[in-house]
Amino acid sequence: MKTVCFVLLMGAAGGVAAATPPPAAINAADGRVRVQLMSRHAVTLSGEIAAKIAALSVVEGGSFRRGQALVEFDCGSYRAQLRKAQASLEAASELMKVNNQLAKYNSVGKLELTQAQGKAKEAAADASYAQTLVSKCSIVAPFDGRVAKRSAAVHQYVNPGSPILDIVDSDSLELRMLVPSKWLATLKSGSAFKVTVDELGATFPAHVERLGAQIDPVTQTILAIGVIDGKAANLLPGMSGWASFK
Template identity: 30%
Template structure:
C-alpha cells in the first residue's frame, strides 16, 4: 500500500517547492533598487576677494582712569585755632585762585608783627645815632689836621655803626617773618580748582604742618592710556583723542589731545603709557552745560594714529597660522603667499607687502590646503567694502 502512494507524495513535494521558489522570486523583484550615493565634489567651493589698495587712518583703542593734572595737599603753615572756613571748602566745592579757604586766629601774629615793627624802629634809631656820632668824630679828627687814614676805628665808632646796621637788618628780617606768618593765617587757593576733601574744622587747633585738605585743578584733566609697543609706532604727538563714557543707555564723549609719552615701561604688563589732556573737564567755562568728566572715573579712548596709504585689508580668517594667505590664480588653483602685516584690529588685518593690486584672495578657510589644488569660486566676487557683511557669502 505504501509503495502505491510514493509517486503521488513525491509529485506533491516538488510542486510545493516550485511554488515557494516562485513566491521568493516575485518578492525579490518588488524590492526597489537603492539609489547610488552621489560622490562629493572634490573641488571646494570658496569665497574670494580681489585686492584693491586703500588708505587707512589708524585708530588705537585704549582705556584709563581720569586724574587731575595738579593735585595738592593743603597744610597749615602756622599754629592756631581755626577761626573760619569758607563755604567753598567742602568736597566738590569750586574756588578761584587766591580765594581764602580757611582762616586761623591771627591775634598772636598781630602782636608779633607789632613787636617786629617796634624792634625795627629802635634799631633804625640806634643806627642813626651811631652814624651821627661817627660823623662828629670824623670831623673833629680832620680839624686837628691829621689824616683820616690814621684815625683809630674805635675813635670813629666804626664797629658801633656796623653793629647798629646789622641790628637793623635783623629787625627787617624779623618784620618780614612776622608779616609772612600773619599772611599764612589765611589758607589761600594756589589755583582755580575743586575740593577733594577737607580735614580741618571750625574751632579746631592745628599745628604748623597739619593737613588742611586736598584740592585739585579743574582747568585740565589727564588720562593715562596703556598701548602696545607695536601700536606706539603708529602714534604721532600731539594727536586727537576721543574719550567715551557710558551712563546707562547714554554715551558721552569728550575731545582730548595726546600730549606726551611716559619714559618707562610697565614691568609687569610690558605696556607703554601715553597721556592725554582734556581742557575744562568739568565744563565750568562752557557756554552750554555739559556732563563733567570726573576725576577717578573710567573712560574708553580712541587715539587717532598715523595715516597710511597703499594697504590691503583682509579679514582675519583669511590668514593662516604661519602668516600666509591663499592666492587664487587665473586657473582657479591656489598658491600660498607670505604677507607683511602692518596693523590689525578686531575684524581685519592690513598688509603692505607680498601682495599686489588685483590679486584674488581665498577667504574660505581650508582644512588641508595644498598648493596647486583646484577651487570653485562661490557666486559673485566680494570686494573690500563687503568682507565684513554677515551676508557676504
C-alpha cells in the same frame, strides 16, 4: 573753546602709576584700553604755622577761583609779635641814626657805632621774620577748582603740615592708561581715538598729544597722552572708561 586734556596711563613701572593693570584692562584685539580720568592739578593744602582755624570759606564739592582765600587762621599772637618787632626796629634805627650823627663829630666810639648797626640789622631781620609769619595767616587758591575733601574744621587748632583741604582742578583733566608698545608702529602724535566714560555712558572724540619716553620692559606697555576734542561737560576726576583706537 576749552580743551580737556588726557594722559593715557595705568600702572607704569618708574613711578607713573601705582600698579600694573590687570589683563582685562587692555584688549589689544579690538583696540581698547581701560582708562581713568584724573586732574592735572590736585593738591593737599596745609598750614605753615601753628594756629587755630578762624574761617573756612569753602565746603566739600564747592568751587573757588584762583587767588581766593580758602583758609583764614587766628593770628592775633603773630600780629602782636610783628608789632613788637617793628617797634624794636624803629628804636634800633633811631639809635643808629643818632650814633651816625655823633660819629661825624667823633663823639661816639667805633665799637658803639658797630653795635648800633648790628642791633638795627638784627631788628630788621626779626621784623622780616614776623612779617613772613603773618603772611602765612591765610591760604589762597593756587588755581580755579573745587574742594574734594575737608580734613579740618573752623576753631580746630592745626600744626604746620596738617592737611586741611584737598583741592582739584576739575576743568583740567587727564585720562590715564598704558597702551601695548607694539602699537607704536601706528600710534603717533595726532592719532585719533574715542573715549567712552562709564559713569556718563557717553563717547567723546580725542587725539594723541604725545607718547611716553620709555617702554615698560615687564608689561611691554607705554604711556600715551591725549586730549578730548572740544569742550566736554560733566567730567570729573575719578571717572573711568575705555579708549578705543579702532
